[in-house]
Amino acid sequence: MNKLAIQLLRVALVVLLLGTVLAQVLVPVYASEVGTRFPEVAYLVIPYSVAGILVIGCGQVALLVVWRLLSLVDDGVIFTRSALRWVDVITACAAVSTVLSAGVLIHLLFFVGIGGPSVVLGLPASLAGGLAFVLLMVVMRGLLESAIADRTELDEVI
């Protein structure tokens, strides 16, 4: 019943992964364009590009982990303790990318002193969004953990 959904999700993951690779290429291109147009921020091109590529990299790792978790679902072994480790990787990726994006926005706003409405609004948005996602993952990890406990106990019933 879930087979089709898993296959379609895998296709979507591949598309997303290709999209993130493209985005990683476009980030430094766009950054250097901005750097040429506004030479006063040219020194930010490299560090911000690195941060952008890293944030996207976190997303790529998370996508690969989702792929791995899908394989576990497919093999019927999602309710085993090894799955928790992979969920932790997603949580860590989300935390790192949240800190990175918030860090860049804080630096831009308070240390460089540049920022239009998009930066001012982007900072709380990325902080709240990232935090919400991390906490959601923590809650879902708890659900998975209790499902694993239930499954383990049920396996002992004769």
Place this chain on the structure above:
Amino acid sequence: MAVIVELDVMLARRKMSVGDFANAVGITPANVAVLKNGRARAIRFATLESICRVLDCQPGDILRWTADPPA
């Protein structure tokens, strides 16, 4: 385990082998062994019912409670 599954006595009385018994009840011989050596932690009512049907006995004939020895 404070509750003991006494299958040996009933199996001997019905002259049944573990393999035949497992087959008749519909559980694996490995699980029969788990029941017999007291490592079972839980049993379905459906399994218990099946055991009683196969052995033609009551649950009380195969389940016995003993007080845990003081640690």
